[in-house]
Amino acid sequence: MSSSPSLNTWSDALSGLSIGWFPLGLVIIAAIPLVFIALYALTYGVYGERKISAFMQDRLGPMEVGIWGLLQTLADILKLLQKEDIVPKLADKFLFVIGPGILFVGSFLAFAVLPFGPAFIGADLNVGLFYAVGIVAIEVVGILAAGWGSNNKWALYGAVRSVAQIVSYEIPASIALLCAAMLAGTLSMQQITMMQAGPGGFMHWFLFTNPIAWLPFLIYFISSLAETNRAPFDIPEAESELVAGYFTEYSGMKFAVIFLAEYGRMFMVSAIISIAFLGGWTSPLPNIGGLELNTMTSGPVWGAFWIIMKGFFFIFVQMWLRWTLPRLRVDQLMYLCWKVLTPFSLIAFVLTAIWVINH
Amino acid sequence: MSEYFSNIKTSATTIATGMGITLKHFFNAVKRKGDAGIDDADYFRQVDGLCTLQYPKEAIPTPPHGRYRLYCNIDDCIGCRQCDRACPVQCITIETIKATSDDLEACGKTSGGQQKRMWVPVFDIDVAKCMTCGICVSVCPTECLYHTPVADFSEFNVKNMMYHFGNLSKIEAEAKTKKLAEQQAQAAKEKAAAGGAPGAKPAPKPKPAPPQA
Numbered sequence: 013m014s015s016s017p018s019l020n021t022w023s024d025a026l027s028g029l030s031i032g033w034f035p036l037g038l039v040i041i042a043a044i045p046l047v048f049i050a051l052y053a054l055t056y057g058v059y060g061e062r063k064i065s066a067f068m069q070d071r072l073g074p075m076e077v078g079i080w081g082l083l084q085t086l087a088d089i090l091k092l093l094q095k096e097d098i099v100p101k102l103a104d105k106f107l108f109v110i111g112p113g114i115l116f117v118g119s120f121l122a123f124a125v126l127p128f129g130p131a132f133i134g135a136d137l138n139v140g141l142f143y144a145v146g147i148v149a150i151e152v153v154g155i156l157a158a159g160w161g162s163n164n165k166w167a168l169y170g171a172v173r174s175v176a177q178i179v180s181y182e183i184p185a186s187i188a189l190l191c192a193a194m195l196a197g198t199l200s201m202q203q204i205t206m207m208q209a210g211p212g213g214f215m216h217w218f219l220f221t222n223p224i225a226w227l228p229f230l231i232y233f234i235s236s237l238a239e240t241n242r243a244p245f246d247i248p249e250a251e252s253e254l255v256a257g258y259f260t261e262y263s264g265m266k267f268a269v270i271f272l273a274e275y276g277r278m279f280m281v282s283a284i285i286s287i288a289f290l291g292g293w294t295s296p297l298p299n300i301g302g303l304e305l306n307t308m309t310s311g312p313v314w315g316a317f318w319i320i321m322k323g324f325f326f327i328f329v330q331m332w333l334r335w336t337l338p339r340l341r342v343d344q345l346m347y348l349c350w351k352v353l354t355p356f357s358l359i360a361f362v363l364t365a366i367w368v369i370n371h
Numbered sequence: 372m373s374e375y376f377s378n379i380k381t382s383a384t385t386i387a388t389g390m391g392i393t394l395k396h397f398f399n400a401v402k403r404k405g406d407a408g409i410d411d412a413d414y415f416r417q418v419d420g421l422c423t424l425q426y427p428k429e430a431i432p433t434p435p436h437g438r439y440r441l442y443c444n445i446d447d448c449i450g451c452r453q454c455d456r457a458c459p460v461q462c463i464t465i466e467t468i469k470a471t472s473d474d475l476e477a478c479g480k481t482s483g484g485q486q487k488r489m490w491v492p493v494f495d496i497d498v499a500k501c502m503t504c505g506i507c508v509s510v511c512p513t514e515c516l517y518h519t520p521v522a523d524f525s526e527f528n529v530k531n532m533m534y535h536f537g538n539l540s541k542i543e544a545e546a547k548t549k550k551l552a553e554q555q556a557q558a559a560k561e562k563a564a565a566g567g568a569p570g571a572k573p574a575p576k577p578k579p580a581p582p583q584a
Contacts, residue, residue: 332394
């Protein structure tokens with residue numbers, strides 16, 4: 013399935029590695045994003061978000077555990093591990109238990125097609141982008157299982173809101189990503205990134221090569237906020253109205269897994285928007301004359317660095333939005349999706365098609 | 372239709388404004404808000420930067436003339452019980468023992484030169500009850516009772532909020548009580564022997580020492 017022999021050398025070599033019948037390489041490939049999600053969720057996700065939110069509100073954030081509170085997340089994890097794992101008596105136990113699992117699996121599956129650099133991608137599917145968009149929908153099942161299984165009206169409200177929200181926002185998100193796919197002429201994540209690679213650095217990115225790309229870029233970013241339940245579209249959670257919505261009844265590690273899934277999804281959509289419009293793992297630095305900045309900052313390790321940095325930048329923007337904007341009302345949410353984003357995404361789609369044909 | 376586009380424009384501009392404000396605060400987090408007091412000219416100008424006070428490590432200094440925790444300088448206390456009577460919340464408990472005549476030297480004088488005539492074995496202030504009204508301070512004749520600028524005196528155990536200021540230990544207090552009782556008995560006997568009234572008064576002085584615990 014890998015299109016070019018030079019690409020994905022590391023992941024191809026890893027997947028070939030096996031001890032006897034045991035496919036050790038495949039296990040390592042699967043474990044790499046898992047370890048990445050866990051580390052990033054602990055450091056940047058939880059600690060970073062607390063610090064960023066604190067700084068935006070003129071506070072200090074955690075300061076007591078370790079220097080500048082650096083060990084605060086570790087302390088929280090230890091606390092969560094000690095907590096009693098409660099399953100409500102009248103809950104639908106099966107759905108209640110598998111809910112967080114489905115949520116996490118839904119966000120984790122999309123990492124299979126995210127290229128972490130030119131030499132490493134879990135699965136270079138020729139329908140990678142389509143797969144990534146589709147697999148996010150599993151999250152709805154997880155939230156609905158969690159909310160329904162909790163046998164709690166707040167949880168059910170949150171779950172039903174989430175279904176309405178995520179299913180609605182899939183449409184503008186998908187159409188916006190379709191614009192990127194049209195520009196690239198392929199659905200393979202690695203291929204889309206390759207289309208934007210070049211000696212000019214950021215000048216080859218779709219956002220800058222195309223006069224209309226900013227519109228699907230913006231639409232996808234807004235929709236991705238809704239798909240990850242991030243503010244201002246966090247009405248399934250709605251801790252002030254619904255006492256934390258679909259995970260009201262969760263405690264201990266199940267709660268932690270739900271949050272791990274949320275941070276995993278945050279990175280996933282950030283990586284997808286980087287790949288679709290900002291050149292994925294390609295370096296933003298251009299070659300200027302004899303100074304070959306782009307060549308110097310390319311390669312498998314630099315590629316991983318760039319895509320992670322791009323993803324982290326969008327996660328920062330998500331956090332920045334969260335601590336700026338108030339939550340939308342349900343009707344406002346639907347208005348934004350159906351009356352603003354969807355028509356504009358269709359317009360962007362048509363304009364992109366015209367531009368692609370005439371270019 | 373124009374309303375539709377103006378709504379989009381309004382939301383875009385207002386979101387941009389709001390995000391600009393939060394980003395400004397984010398980058399200002401490297402600064403600390405100054406510690407100018409309310410009487411400082413810069414008080415209303417110090418709006419940028421973190422304003423968290425990490426309390427036990429950092430504290431706003433209390434004014435030097437602050438009146439917070441009640442303190443008794445027991446060396447100056449003459450055991451007059453004015454504060455006990457004046458206290459509206461009964462946070463002061465005093466017990467006194469009248470000093471015998473040979474003890475007056477040991478009992479000492481106040482810093483104002485007044486002879487002390489009472490031992491004060493128990494002078495307890497329950498600062499948890501004290502409402503810092505200052506009535507006890509105003510009635511104290513020797514100014515031995517006053518509020519200090521110490522504002523933070525929280526404790527984990529409420530029993531630790533009981534402050535003991537007495538100038539005698541329990542054993543010493545018992546000895547003084549016994550000594551006083553002996554002297555009074557002696558005086559009563561002498562008085563009876565001198566042929567006074569048959570119903571001998573306990574003590575010649577106008578007021579007897581109050582009953583002791």
